[in-house]
Amino acid sequence: MTAPELIDAYVADVARLLPRKDRADVSMELRELLRDELGDGSADEALELLRGFGRPAEVAARYGKPLTVIDQGDTRPFLRLSVVGVIVIWSLGLIEAIEAGSGAMMVLQVWYFKYVLQSFWWPGLLVVCFGIAGWVRRRWPSSAAWKPKPSRTDHVNRAGRIAAIVFFVAGTLVLVNASWLIKKVTSAPDAIAAFSFDEEFLRLRGPLVLALMVLAIVHFAMVTVQGRWSPFTRKLELVLDLAMGAVMTWVVFAGPVYQSPPSDRLVKFVLVLTVAGILIDLAIKARRKYASRAKAINLVS
Amino acid sequence: MVLNSVTRRAYVAHSTVWRMVSEKLELELRRGVVVLAVLSQLRSYRYGYELRQSLSSKGLPIEEGTLYPLLRRLESQGVLTSEWRANEGSPRRYYQLSDTGVKLCEQLTASWRGLNEVMDRLLEGDEG
Numbered sequence: 001m002t003a004p005e006l007i008d009a010y011v012a013d014v015a016r017l018l019p020r021k022d023r024a025d026v027s028m029e030l031r032e033l034l035r036d037e038l039g040d041g042s043a044d045e046a047l048e049l050l051r052g053f054g055r056p057a058e059v060a061a062r063y064g065k066p067l068t069v070i071d072q073g074d075t076r077p078f079l080r081l082s083v084v085g086v087i088v089i090w091s092l093g094l095i096e097a098i099e100a101g102s103g104a105m106m107v108l109q110v111w112y113f114k115y116v117l118q119s120f121w122w123p124g125l126l127v128v129c130f131g132i133a134g135w136v137r138r139r140w141p142s143s144a145a146w147k148p149k150p151s152r153t154d155h156v157n158r159a160g161r162i163a164a165i166v167f168f169v170a171g172t173l174v175l176v177n178a179s180w181l182i183k184k185v186t187s188a189p190d191a192i193a194a195f196s197f198d199e200e201f202l203r204l205r206g207p208l209v210l211a212l213m214v215l216a217i218v219h220f221a222m223v224t225v226q227g228r229w230s231p232f233t234r235k236l237e238l239v240l241d242l243a244m245g246a247v248m249t250w251v252v253f254a255g256p257v258y259q260s261p262p263s264d265r266l267v268k269f270v271l272v273l274t275v276a277g278i279l280i281d282l283a284i285k286a287r288r289k290y291a292s293r294a295k296a297i298n299l300v301s
Numbered sequence: 302m303v304l305n306s307v308t309r310r311a312y313v314a315h316s317t318v319w320r321m322v323s324e325k326l327e328l329e330l331r332r333g334v335v336v337l338a339v340l341s342q343l344r345s346y347r348y349g350y351e352l353r354q355s356l357s358s359k360g361l362p363i364e365e366g367t368l369y370p371l372l373r374r375l376e377s378q379g380v381l382t383s384e385w386r387a388n389e390g391s392p393r394r395y396y397q398l399s400d401t402g403v404k405l406c407e408q409l410t411a412s413w414r415g416l417n418e419v420m421d422r423l424l425e426g427d428e429g
Contacts, residue, residue, distance in 0.1 A: 026373065028392075029369075029373075029393075029394045030369065032391050032392070032394075033348075033349045036349075037350060052364075052365075053366040059366060062366070062367070062370035062374075063370045063373055
């Protein structure tokens with residue numbers, strides 16, 4: 001290609017990426033400017049000049065109004081949430097695939113096609129959410145103004161916690177008596193089986209889970225009555241969290257919870273999510289405690 | 302011998318990183334003055350290539366890939382006005398400060414002078 005042809009091809013590539021209304025005008029100007037820059041230069045010199053000018057996409061972006069989908073300040077949280085979310089989906093998918101499939105190849109196939117390929121909805125959803133959040137911040141800057149977080153105290157909101165206790169007690173009663181309640185509404189055997197516990201589960205694992213749930217409610221009520229956290233209730237919470245996490249993990253792997261396989265799969269999925277939540281909560285608390293202890297040591301020294 | 306080679310490589314890697322950092326910081330420093338430099342030269346009509354040559358001859362070379370799109374952006378912001386002219390040969394787009402651009406140029410010049418004074422004081426203080 002000759003030098004003018006190279007310039008024409010480059011300008012055409014830039015123009016293609018510009019808004020339609022600006023294309024002709026910018027092309028004409030850019031072509032003349034590049035010709036001026038090159039003078040009587042050869043094709044090799046033209047290529048060097050054009051490469052130095054930048055990739056057509058970059059040049060087109062410089063001509064236009066910069067468009068940002070995810071704000072720079074949001075890039076790191078976006079990446080972190082994307083990676084963590086995809087890893088969680090892949091891990092849960094792998095557990096599901098191991099339970100459903102037989103043979104390593106079959107498990108991998110199910111996992112790849114059903115979970116890995118379909119997991120990218122999550123980063124896509126995050127792009128939309130972060131994009132909307134960024135647009136709202138630019139449109140209404142006051143909405144993005146920094147606000148101090150309420151200071152952490154040991155006091156609790158009694159009204160909210162009383163409502164939560166009512167909800168927890170009702171939820172536990174419904175969970176324990178689900179099949180009895182269903183029998184009152186319908187006589188369909190499938191519906192009854194869907195909420196009937198496995199006999200083996202009811203011997204040891206069920207009562208243990210129920211005992212822990214009752215203890216958790218009692219602990220919750222204790223803090224509510226006292227109106228604030230104390231070192232004892234904090235420690236008790238930690239012990240209960242650890243016990244609950246361990247027992248739930250055991251329940252997931254020890255055998256069926258419900259007689260109906262779909263209900264069993266669903267409840268185990270919920271249990272895995274709950275254990276993950278407990279572990280994250282414990283990690284945050286440990287980090288907070290370590291940070292406050294390090295701060296206290298720094299103040300003393 | 303091995304230690305020498307490792308030390309030399311570490312030295313080369315360190316100086317490469319240092320050069321990249323210093324180039325980036327210098328670029329950022331220059332980027333801040335590009336707009337004012339351009340505005341200062343557009344009190345009368347000029348076209349892109351002519352403006353770049355003028356800035357370069359006065360000691361402020363600006364990459365063509367930065368300058369030409371900048372002129373269009375300033376025009377779309379109402380700071381510059383432009384018109385096509387064909388004096389000798391091909392038509393060229395000429396730019397000049399608009400009324401808003403003249404005011405902006407005065408404002409930025411005052412800011413630049415204030416900033417320059419502060420920087421001089423700071424840098425002299427460091428030397429003293």
